[in-house]
Amino acid sequence: MKKLILAIALFTSIGASAQTEKVTYKPLMQQFVPTDLSTYRPVLKSTLDRSYKIDPTVGYTIQETKPGSKIYVLTDGVWQSAAIVTTTGVVLLDAPESYGMNIEKMVKQVTDKPITTLIYTHSHNDHISGSRYLKNIKNLEIIAAKPVASYLKEKNDQKRLVPTNSFSGKLTLKKGDKTIELQELALFHSNESDVAVYLPKEKFLMVVDLLTPGYVPFKNLDLSNNMHGYLKAFDKVLAYDFDVFLAGHLTALGNKEDVVVAKAYATDLYSIVKKLYQNTDMMKVMGEAAGTIGWENKFLLFNVYLDKIIKEGTDEVVAKWGDKLGGVDVWAPSHVSTMLNYVKWDD
Template structure:
C-alpha cells in the first residue's frame, strides 16, 4: 500500500513537472490584448465563495451563472422550469432556486446534449416527479452515451414544442443544428421577450474557438438571421460574463460575415501553385500534406491579420480565436461553398 502510494506520488510529481515544462502557447501569453473595458464593465459580479449568481432578467425569469456558464429558470406559479443544468454549478441549482422562490422544481429542459450544459442534472435526480424534456435526437444520443452525469429525458418531442405551465409559455424551436450534431434548441418566451440560444455567441466577445465549436458552419451562418427574426430584448448565449440584446447579435453577425468574406477573398486570390512551389524548393514535392498545409495556413494567417486589425477594439478575444475562426471558414469556403 505504502509502496503504491509512493509510486503514485512520484509519478504524479514527475508528470506534473514534465507537464509544467512541456506546456506550449500559441503565442506568448503577455502578447494578448487586455479584455476590453466595456466588457469588464458589463461583467456579472460573482461572489467567488458562493460560486454563482442569480440575476432576475424579466418578471418570472432568472439567469444563473458562475461567470463562465449560464443557464436560466422560470417561475410559473405552478412550479419552476429549469433551462439546462451546467455541470460547473449543477450542485448549486436547487439552492439557487430555493433562495429565489418557494415554488418546487417541476421540469428541466435540455437545449442540447453537451455535458457542460446538462451534466449538472446528476444533482437533480432526487427531485420527486421531475420531468426532463428534450428533443428526440438528444434523447437518442444520451441513451447511447449512458452517462450518469446526464439524466435521461422523461419526455421527448420532434420538430418544435410549446410548454404551457401556470402563467408562462415557453417555445422550444429549431433552426438547423448550428452547434451540435444532434439538435440545438432556441428557447423563447414571447410574453417576456426573452431568448436563449446556447453556444451560439457570447455578447461582448467573439465566438469561442471554431465558431463556438460548430459542426456545421453553413447552419451557423444562417443562425444569426434566425435569431434576429425573434422579438426579444434579453439574449442569453450560455457563456461568459454578460447577457445581451439584438444589437450584440448583429455585431457578432457582422464579425462572422467579415471572417467568412475575408477568407473567401483570400482563398480566391491566393496562387496555390506558387505558394506550394516556394515551399517545395525547400522540402521537395514528396510531402504533399505539408505543402498543402503551407497553402492553407497562408490563407489563415493573412485573413486573421486583417480580421484582428478591424475588430481588436470592438470585441474581446479577437486575437485569441481569429485564426481558429479563419480555419473553420476556410474549410467551408474550400469544400462546401
Template sequence: MKKLMYLLALASALCIHVSAQSSQEDSPENLRKYVPILPSVKAQMWKIDPKIGYAVHNVGGGVYVISDNGWQSAFLVTDEGVIVFDAPASFGKSIPSEIAKVTDKPIKMLVYSHAHKDHIGGSAAFKNIKDLKIVSLDTVSDFLKEMNDPNRLLPNETFKTTKTLTLGGHTVELTRHEYHSNEGDLFIYVPKAKFLMAVDCVTPGYAPFSGFDITTNFHQYLKVFDELLAYKFDTFVGGHLTSIGTREDVEISKEFTLDVYNTVKRVHNNMDQTAVWSGTAKVVGPDNEFLIFKVLLDKVVDDSVKELQPRWINRLAGVDVWLPSHVRTALIYVRWDDKE
C-alpha cells in the first residue's frame, strides 16, 4: 500500500501544468486560474465597430495601421500610389476598400513580412490589381510556390537580404532577419514616418505568444531587440493584438526575454542533475531514460516559472498563459545550443 501511494505521488509530481494551448479540455475552474488582462492593456484596445470588425488609424508620415485587435497590417500612401504591408487572413479582403476611403491613388505594391498564412492569407483580395508588385524574400517565394495556396498570392519581385522600395518621394527599407520563421522575416522601415514593422517578435503590453512567438531560432531571437532599437522609430507594429507600440515596448520585451533566458540558464546549470537523475532512476528504473530526462527538464521548467512569474505577472498580459512555453524554448537553447 505504501509503495502504491508513493508511486501515485510520483505520478502526480510528473504531471505538467496544462497551458492555454490545450484549453479545450480545461474546466472553468482551471481557466479561472489565469489572471484577467491587465487594465493598462485593456485601455489600449482599439474601439472597433463590431459591424466592421476592424479600424484604421493614421500614425503620420503617410502611414496607416489597420487592426482588428487580433492582427495588424499597414499601408503607406504616397503621391504616386500605395504600398501595403501584409494582408492578414482575418481582414485582408477589406484592405483595398479601406485604402480607397483614404486616397484615390492606386495600390502599387504588397510586401510580405514572412510566409505565415495568418499574416498574408488575405492577399487573394489583391489578385485583380493591375501591375501589382508583390515583394518578398526569395525563400518566402520558394516556400509559397511549394505550398500552392490560392489564398497567398505568389510574389513577383524577390530579394535575398536587403531592398529599398521607392515611390512618390518615399522610401521603404526592407531587411532580412531570421528570428521567427524558417523562411526568414522582414524589418519594414519607413524613415520619413519613423515607422518600423517587424511581425511576431514584440506584442506591446503582452508577453510573447507561445514559445517566444513560435520562434524557429531562439539564438537570433535573442538579438532581435537590439537590431530593432538600432532604428530611429516612434511607431512600432508587431502584427498582433491591441496596441501600436513604441521603443519602450521593444525595450520591455527585451528585458523579459533576457530575464527568462538568464533565469533558465542559472537554474539549469546550478541544479544537481546527477541527484535528480539517480533519485528518479531508483523509482522508475535506470533503463527508462526518457522518463528520467523528462523529470529533470520538468524540474528546471517548474523552478524557473515559479521564480519568473511573480516578477512579470503585473507587468505584461498573458505571462501566466505562455510563460511555461517560453521557459521550455529557452531551456532547449540552454541545454543543446548555448555556451556554458
C-alpha cells in the first residue's frame, strides 16, 4: 500500500513539474531577482570616495556637518539623522531604529548639553523607531506634522514615541541660539506627511527619503505612493538656500548638486517612460502574445505589455545613468515600473 501511495505521489509530482516546465514566460520583476550577483555594477568610485569613514568595530559615527555649525550627522552608513547643539540643549532630527540604542552615547561624544527635543521628518519605522530608547528622557518634547502625530497616536505601538506637539504647514522654532524652520512639503514619500527641516543661518536642509547622494533613489522611487508629489518635491527643495543636504540614507552627506542631479534623473526617467508608453501599441503587443496563449488570460497578456515597457525603459535608463549614479541597475526596473503606473493612470 505504501509503495502504491509513493508511486502515485511520484507520478503526480513528475506530472506537475513537467507541466511547470511548459511555462516559458517569466514576469520581468521576477527575472530581476539577483541570481548572479557578480553581474551587478560595482558602486562608483566617486561615491565610495565621498563616503563616511566609520570604524567597523564601533559601527557608527557622529560628525559635524560643517565646521562651527554645531549641527552633527549621526550615521551607521545606512541611516542618517542629526543632532543640533544649541546653547540650551540638543535637538534631535529623527531617531533611526538601527542605532537608536546608541543615540544618547553618540550625542555625549560632542556635548554635555541635555537632549530636550526630538523632531520627526515622517512616520516610517526605520527613521523614528529608535525613539523608544529615549523614553526615559524627562520632559522630552517631540514634534511632528499633525497627520503624523495623529497616525502615531492611533498606532500607539511603543516603538515610535507619540509626539507631544504638532503643527500644520510651517513652524519656526527658536531653540537657544538656533532657528529651526519646519515645513510640510508635497506628499512625496510617506502616507501622512513629509517634513523639511531647515536652519537658514547654517544653510542646512534635511529632507528624508527623496534621494540618495551618489546613488539613484531607493526602490520604487523611494517607495513613493505619489509620483505627482515626488516630481514636484525637487523644486520645493531647491527653493531653499542651502549647501548641506541630509537625505536620511546611505554613505554620504549631500549638497545642492545632489538634489539637482536627482531631479535630472527623475525628470529623464519620466521622459523615457512617457515616450515608450506613447510609442508602444498595447493591442499589438497583447495580440502577439495572444497568438501563443489565446485571449483568456487577460492579466498575463497585460503584464506582457507592461513588461515590454519596463524592459526597454530599464535598458535606456541604465545606459544613460549607469556611470553617473550608483545602483542604477539594481533599482531601475522598479523605477520604470513606478513611473509607468503614474504615466498610465495618473498623468
